Amino acid sequence: MRLHRLDITAFGPFGGSQSVDFDALSTAGLFLLHGPTGAGKTSVLDAVCYALYGSVPGARQSGQGMTLRSDHAAAATRTEVRLELTVAGRRLEITRQPPWERPKKRGSGSTLDKAQSWLREYDAQARTWKDLSRSHQEIGEEITQLLGMSREQFCQVVLLPQGDFARFLRADAEARGRLLGRLFDTHRFAEVEKRLAERRRATETQVRDGDTELLADAHRMQQAAGDAMRLPDAAPGEPGLADAVMSAAAIARSTAREQLTIAHSRLTAAESAQAAAERTLADVRELARLQQRFAQARDRAALMAERSDGYRQAQARMERARKAEAVAPALELREAADAEHGRADVAQARARALLPETFAGAGAAGLAAAARRAAEELGGLESARRGEQRLAELVAERAGLDRQERADEDVLQEAEAWLVGWETIRAGLQSRIDSAQEAATRAEQLGVQREPAQKRLNAARMRDQLAGDTDTIADRLRVAQEEALAAKAHWLDVKEQRLNGIAAELAAQLADGEPCAVCGSADHPAPARKDAGHVDREAEERALAAYQQADERLVEQERRLGTVREALAAATAEAGDTPTGQLASTFEELERLYAQAHRDASDLHPAREELRRAEAEHEQRTTARQQAEVRAASRVGHRERLDQERALLEAELTQARGPADSVTARAAQLERQTALLTDAADAARAAEDTAQRLKDADARLADAAFRAGFDTPQAAAEALLDDAAHRELQRRLDAWQSEEAAVRAVLAEPETADAARQPSADLASAERGAASAAQRVRDAASARDAAARRCADLDRLSTRAAGSVRRLAPLREEYDRVARLASLAAGTSADNERKMRLESYVLAARLEQVAAAASVRLLRMSSGRYTLVHSDDRAGRGRSGLGLHVVDAWTGRERDTATLSGGETFFASLALALGLADVVTDEAGGVRLDTLFIDEGFGSLDDQTLDEVLDVLDSLRERDRSVGIVSHVADLRRRIHAQLEVVKGRAGSALRQRGTE
Structure with missing residues (x-):
């Protein structure tokens, strides 16, 4: 939560309108709120609390509506508080106007206006404020949910009143318990104690009702068994009731099972008779099926005889197509040879067009011979080309040696000059x-x-x-x-x-x-x-x-x-x-x-750096001089070898170049000539080969058509079928053959032929006999089911009764366990040595956390002397577990917090307040508290302690907090530059903001 701006009108001691820019004050992280006694410093904090929760802290909240209004305000000016803040990532504006008596617009006297509230939220995208609610209840619930704290927790966590914590530091266990109970909302643990007591009473009632439930189950078993069961004479609660009920249930279950066995036997006999009738019905149905099957096969055979001519024509067409398939490879070969010959002619013409006219009439052999001669000449130039490349390398290497020699001479002269000094x-x-x-x-x-x-x-x-x-x-x-x-x-x-x-x-x-x-x-x-x-x-x-x-x-x-x-x-x-x-x-x-x-x-660091650089340069120049001398010695022999090799290569290359500019240019001419002659020779040979293959393909095609029985190759080509026509014709032939085979198979079946010779089957008579046998089975099954239900009901009720009997013992055990827990949580059990109630135990754990958090800051404020520790000793006949002691590191002893001096009590209570703020903040769900106020007490500190305390407060900025100190101490005005001064006067107080530019 971060405060941005507070506007006050006719509130408390402020007769007019005043504004506080918390953004400017929070920039420094630490700011001071000061002014004379009674000027209205606390009223600024009251305005913040009133804007958030609609009420002010502590005793000042009684009769708020009228007492909040400033006595200095003009009669027509309404009291109003407007607070702009950011909480949970949302920028909100809360405006509250308490009820007030204003002058009547007509006539004399006054009238009462009701309290009003507004809640708005800033839309960053639209850059406008949008209204959220004008309901007091909705605004209160929304703010409480966002802050995660009640008004009491807010006043203890954000508005840190030092007087309260000084009293808390010296208070007894009962007083600490009341404060911690409000802050940490431990009533839920008291509810646990209440629930345990209620659970104890509930389990006691369940045990008492157990026998009544068991007797009710016995009545139900008697209704299910009829005369086969007699109820026991025992009443609910008597010891023998459970045994009597379970014995009578066992007798009833035995009688029901005997009746179920007899019903099973009758059902078995009826099922045997039904099986015989169903076998007879199945035999009659099979005979009728076979007779119908023979008649259908005979009708299909007659129909196929009428369509036999079409089948024979299709067979002849298929046979001619099979013969033509033998000629198909020859046809395909002839077409491929013709296409290949055409492509070879085109390639030959293109290759000859690139040759000089001297080779226009040369055949494939002549072109090949000319290509070989050009290749031989080209091969002779390969050595000359390598020599030409080597000559260029020699020239470059010789120039490099010259450059290295000049560079090494410069290095030697510069190194010698530097090393002298x-x-x-x-x-x-x-x-x-x-x-x-x-x-x-x-x-x-x-x-x-x-x-x-x-x-x-x-x-x-x-x-x-x-x-x-x-x-x-x-x-x-x-x-x-x-x-x-x-x-x-x-x-x-x-x-x-x-x-x-x-x-x-x-x-x-x-x-x-x-x-x-x-x-x-x-x-x-x-x-x-x-x-x-x-x-x-x-x-x-x-x-x-x-x-x-x-x-x-x-x-x-x-x-x-x-x-x-x-x-x-x-x-x-x-x-x-x-x-x-x-x-x-x-x-x-x-x-x-x-x-x-x-x-x-x-000059220490520059001198050391300069010496280090000088030593590094000395080593570098010494090494450079040595390396330059070694390189100069090795270059003398290398230069002579390069000059000799260069003279030999230049003589050889002059002879190999001929009229061309270079060996490479001559080699390029010969390479192009060789490639063109070779391509032309290959194209000529390919044209001759494809012409011969075309003649061979024509001869093979004519021979294949004659052997297949066709007069001409054209007739064989016409007899061929494409894939779709071939598949359709084959499908028709296969369907005919499948149908013919199926009909012959049915007519040839012995059982079908025997059934056709027998009289027609009487299916209706057999179905009536099977239906009568099924009815007898159903009647026997109904009787068997009734006996089975009786057995099942008796088993279910007996199981339920047995479960009730088994539940009685665990219920009694649960009652004993719950009773022990209830007395332990209430602090009345002998096992609870310190007689601590559950709520007191939780508060002791919270106080231990608060003491640990406070000790971190108390150590810094007291220069490592004091540490707060939690004590769980009983305080007389009161609570236990809520003790608070201080450990003095100078003496090593633990003593009561009441022995601290005034100044020590102040910074100890301040550390306790900040520690409690951290713990309550974490308890509230980790709500970010970016703005805190600390009220008075700094006047009791010496300068060193004040510095330590201010350092601790300044360190709160590490958690993104800005801290406002409310104090009269004059020294704080020199130490803290950002200030909010409250100036009082006869016409009311005013606010002045300083040190925020």
């Missing part, structure tokens, strides 16, 4: 390092003395300045007192003069015939007249205003004098009685020595 450079750098090291030691020693001297000098200067300011403000205060007394005397004189002449003012309002406002008479015989020095209402009001302004100036001067005197006492305590000039001279000399030592010491 190496020893002088090294000695100078080492001397700089030693001097800087000594200066660093001096600077460290002087730095320890510097900060205390600076603080004393600043305090002395502040002391001198504040001493002069005290005298000046005291003089101003005397002048303001005199002016206030004079203004008051003048106002009283003016007021008295006006009262003396009030009759003239009343007389000026008289009218003939109208009654007098004083005596009521309608006659006005001698009305008073205004004299020359008459004082009217305006003159009195001007005198009163002048007096009020003088009184406000007096209050302001008194406040300033108190502030300056507090600051003067603090500065004098820190600076002592030493003159400021002497402290300044001492500090200036110390500052001069420190600055000189610091300047000398600053």
Whole structure:
């Protein structure tokens, strides 16, 4: 939760409208809320609480509607509080107006307006505010759910009242329990205690009702068994009831099973008769099926005889197509040879077009011979091409040697020049390092003395300045007192003069015939007249205003004098009685020595770095010189070998190039000529080969057609069938053959032929016999089922009765267990050694967490001296587990928190408040609390402890919190720059925000 802006109108001591920009205050992380006593510092916090929850903290919430309104407000100004904040990632604006009595718009008197509330949310995309609710209840539920805290928890977690925690620190176990119970909402554990007591009563009732349920099951078993069972005479609760019921149930179950056996036997006989009838029916149905099958096969045979001509034509067409399939490969071969021959002719013409005219009439053999001659010449140039490449490499390598020689000469000259002065450079750098090291030691020693001297000098200067300011403000205060007394005397004189002449003012309002406002008479015989020095209402009001302004100036001067005197006492305590000039001279000399030592010491790191770089450069230049000398020696012989090889290669290449510019150009000419001649020779041979294959294919096609029985190849081609026609013709032939085979198979079956020779089957008579046998089986099965149901009912009820008997013992065990738990949770059990109720145990665990969280900050505030620990010792006859002790690291002893001094009690209670805030925040579901307020108590701390406390508060920013401190301590105004000052006056208080630009 982060607060952004608070607007207050006619609230508490603020008669007009005031605004607080929390965004600006929170930028510094730590801000101060200060002002004179009664100015309204707490009212700012009350306004925040009222905006969120519709009520103010503590005792101030009684009669809020009227007491919240400012007595300084104008009659027509309505009390209003508006708070803008971000919680749970949502930016909200809450506006609340308590009920108020306003003047009537018509006539005199006043009327009561009801309280009103508004809740709006900022839409970042649309950049507008949208209304959410105007219901007090809905707004309260929404804010409580988002914050995860009640108003009491919020006031303890966000508005940290130090007085409450000081009382909490010294309180007894009962008081701590009440506070922790409100904060951590432990009533649910009290509900657990209540539920355990209720569970104990419930289990006792279940045990008592067990026998009644068992007897009811016995009555049900008697109804199911009829005369076969007699109920026991025992009543519910008697010891022998369960045994008697279970014995009678066993006898009834035995009798029912005998009756079930007899019914089973009757059903078996009926089922045997039914099986015989069903076998007879099955034989008759099979005979009727076979007779019908023979008749259908005979009809299908007659139909096929009528369609036999079409079958024979299809067979002949299929046979001719099979013969033509033998000629199909020859046909395909001939077509492929013809296409190949055409492609070879085209390729030959394209290849010959690229050759010179001298090869136009050459055949395949001539072209091949010319290609071989060109290839042989090209092969002879391969060695010359490698030589040409090697010559280029030799030239490049020779140029590289020349460049290396020049570079190595430069390296040698530069290295020699630098190494001559190496020893002088090294000695100078080492001397700089030693001097800087000594200066660093001096600077460290002087730095320890510097900060205390600076603080004393600043305090002395502040002391001198504040001493002069005290005298000046005291003089101003005397002048303001005199002016206030004079203004008051003048106002009283003016007021008295006006009262003396009030009759003239009343007389000026008289009218003939109208009654007098004083005596009521309608006659006005001698009305008073205004004299020359008459004082009217305006003159009195001007005198009163002048007096009020003088009184406000007096209050302001008194406040300033108190502030300056507090600051003067603090500065004098820190600076002592030493003159400021002497402290300044001492500090200036110390500052001069420190600055000189610091300047000398600053050369330590650069000198070391320069020495390191110089040593590295020395090693690098030495190595470079050695390597350059080695390379120069190896280049002499290498250069001579390169010159000899270059002269030999140049002579060979001049002969191999011929008329071409280079061996490579000559080789490219021969490669192209060889490729063209080879392609033309290959194309000519391919054309001759394909012509011969075409002749061979024509001969094979004619021979294949003759052997297949066709007069010409064309006739064989016409007899061929495509795949679809072949499949359709084959399907028709296969269907005919399948049908013919199926008919012959049916007519040839012996059982079908025998059935056809027998008389027609009487199916109706056989079905009637089978139906009569089935009815007898159903009647026997019904009797058997009735006996089985009786057995099942008796078994089910017996099982249920046995279950009831078995449940009685666990129920009694459960009752004993629940009774023990209930007494243990209530603290009345002998096993509960400390007599702690469950709720007290949970509160003790929470207090232990709070003590651990508080000790982390208390250690820092007390410079590692104090630690809070939780104690579970009983406190007399009261609660146990809610004790709180402090461990003193200086003595190693654990003692009561009541032994702490005033200042120690303050920072211990502050640490406890912050620890409780962390624990309650985590308990509330991890709600982010970005804004906290801490109320008073800082005046009891010395300077060192105050620094520690402020450091701890400043560290709250690590959790993205901004902290507002409510305090009168003047020293805090110097330490904390962001301030919200409450200034009081006769017309009401006002807010001033400082140090936020």
